[in-house]
Amino acid sequence: MDKRSRSYDREELTELENAMVTIMRVFHLYSRYQCKLKKADLKKLINKELPQFIQEIHEPQVLDQLIADLDINGDSEIDFQEYSTLIAMVTVACQQFFVHKESK
């Protein structure tokens, strides 16, 4: 069987792999499998799926700036690569709160 079409059972995956599948699944949910997110859908995603984390980003314009910067190819839609960059940026921004709490 061609390895590319091997399907996964989420129980086979590690916690980290499942976390990455969650990141993919949320994108596909909001993009309705169109491989691109409209900016309005991205805002909905952020407000609905990252409610706690965006509270940590105190200046709202930081988020708007993040979204504006994301649209690297300027097609006013966000592709999966641009979305993954946002997730990585927010993860980095928020990790300082978790290091502080988890290392006590």
Place this chain on the structure above:
Amino acid sequence: MDKRSRSYDREELTELENAMVTIMRVFHLYSRYQCKLKKADLKKLINKELPQFIQEIHEPQVLDQLIADLDINGDSEIDFQEYSTLIAMVTVACQQFFVHKESK
């Protein structure tokens, strides 16, 4: 209470936020909260925490190249920002397998 020290209960977090906390936790586990990962620890992390996904990356040198490219500041250690870039790259590389399966 200063908002920065507000602590989270993982049940409060959405699935996407919990996925991002998992990404943070795995980094801290392998870096022993030192905020930097030695390349050898990163390889251990990849082999142990991403066993299924690295199978999808058929050419082993792709992974070695990824790790080499990661060390952006050239200190032969991987900080959280560089690690998040790796996670984003692998997520993008593997998402094509999931779109294919999930959209059927």
